[in-house]
Amino acid sequence: MEIDCKEARVLTHVFLDKDIDQLSNQRLQQHLVVCEACRNHLVELQTVVAFVESASHVHAPSDFTARVMAQLPAVPKRKTFGNFLRKHPFLTAAAVFFFLMTGNLFTSWFDDNTLQVTSTNMDQLKIDRDRNMVVVPAGTTLTGDLIVKNGSVEVEGEVNGNVVAIDGSVFLASTAQVAGNIESVEEILDWVWYEFKNMGNYLLPSAP
Amino acid sequence: MEYVERRLVERARQDDREAFAELVEMYKDKIFQLAFRMVGNRQEAEDIAQETFLRVFANLQSYDESYRFSTWIYRIATNLCIDRGRKKKPQFSLDEEQGGELEGLDWYSRLPSNDKTPEEKVVVQELQETVQAALNQLNPKYRSIMVLRYIEDLSLQEISDALQLPVTTIKTRIHRGREALRKKLKL
Incomplete structure (x- = not known):
């Protein structure tokens, strides 16, 4: 061997x-x-x-990287949105925060669904909570406009002015006498917002 | 480490300059060192190292991810060094500027001098110069492998991947490289 x-x-x-x-x-x-x-x-x-x-380790000059980068072809103008978001994390966070805050604010604004009545003769009105309705009882006479928000109006008496129901209907009894216009306004903005909100909730489950 | 590198390469491919700059930072010393040991002078080594990174940038799209990034960049750098060597046959004369850590010195400076530098410093420097001089005399195909193996500390498999040669060839060249250096250094 x-x-x-x-x-x-x-x-x-x-x-x-x-x-x-x-x-x-x-x-x-x-x-x-x-x-x-x-x-x-x-x-x-x-x-x-x-x-x-044992050959000692040599190092590239300190400005080496800068010099290489300077020799690269120019950056194309096309800047992706993703790059922008990555480069500005604070701005991105601020924008998201602002967006959510605004959404929240608007939602609470329009979520205010309580019955609101504007009239100069409040004491003569009857408010029917069950039907969400303001009633002008028979035999009473209102002077000035009657504006009701988030509810309907039933007129049995007399109104010397306009009757407006925002987000509600106006019902007239046979005894009713209204001197001015009768209007029923469905708030279009509110409706649009409602739809928009639903879409938002669908996309962003965490949104209010 | 591997993961970070992979992410950087991916971002660099989408023309993210910051990511590419980070890759340059990660590899600049390794590539500069390889080039320096291959060509033996700083200016040329820097040129080669810069050219290496420019080629890396230009060819990012064709980089095959089944190889490690380091393997690929070493391949580009080694090829550039060998090409450079082919174009320019090294000639040695006492008047020529000496390649090495001390740019601006010619080979006269290697003759015994009356400098009062500390003795240890001289010994270390002479040792460094002897290593470089011995490497310079090697055939580039052995030199590159000796540098990759013993200075860059790559494994035989990594060298085989980088140079696209079978491991057996790498081994043979390392054996011959060691023998050649043994004779040159006259130990």
């Missing part, structure tokens, strides 16, 4: 690459014990490796 110097030199390199198998390693070691020349050869090669590894 003796190996000659030629074989030993080959195995020495395999040994240095650290992928020698156990049997070959044994043979190499046996040879190295008896052969001084091969022993010296191994030491010299190990010194070479240590020598090259």
Whole structure:
């Protein structure tokens, strides 16, 4: 099982690459014990490796990156929205916050669904909470306009002015006498907002 | 590390300059060092390193992600170094500016001088110059592999991937490179 110097030199390199198998390693070691020349050869090669590894690490100049970047072709004008958002995280957060806040504000504004009555003769009116209705009782006479928001109006008496129902209807009894106009306004904006809100809720489950 | 690098490459591919600048920062020293050890002087090494990154940028779209990014960039840099060497045969003369850490010095400076620098410093510097001089004398195909293996500390497999040569070829060249350096250094 003796190996000659030629074989030993080959195995020495395999040994240095650290992928020698156990049997070959044994043979190499046996040879190295008896052969001084091969022993010296191994030491010299190990010194070479240590020598090259000792080469001091050099560093690129400090302005290297800047100089490379300056040589790149010009940035195309096309700037993606995504890039903008990434580069301005604070602005993005502020915009989202503003959007949600506005939404919230508008929602509460329009969510105000309580019955509102404007008239100069409040004491003569009857308010029917169950039917969400303002009643002008028979035999009474109102002077000035009657404006009702978020409810209907039933007129049995006399009104010397306009009768307006916003988001409601105006019902006239046979005894009713209205001097001015009778109007029923469905607030279009409110309705649009309602639809919009529904869409928003669908897209953003966390939105109010 | 791997993940961060992958993300950066992805962003750089979408022409994100900041991401590309980060990649340059990550690799500039490695590539500069490889080039420096291959060509032996700072100015040329810097040119090659810059050219490497410009090529990386220009070819980002064709980068094959099944390889590591480092492998790819080492391949580009090594090829540039070897091409540069082919165009310009190195000639040595005592008057020529000496490649190495001390730009502006010619080879006379390597002759024994009366400088009063601390002795250790001289020894270290001489050792450095000897390593570089020995590397310079190697055939570039051995030099590149010795530099990648022992200075850049790449594994045999990584070198094989970078140079697109079988591992057995890399091994043979390392063996020959070691033998050649052993003779040059006359240890």
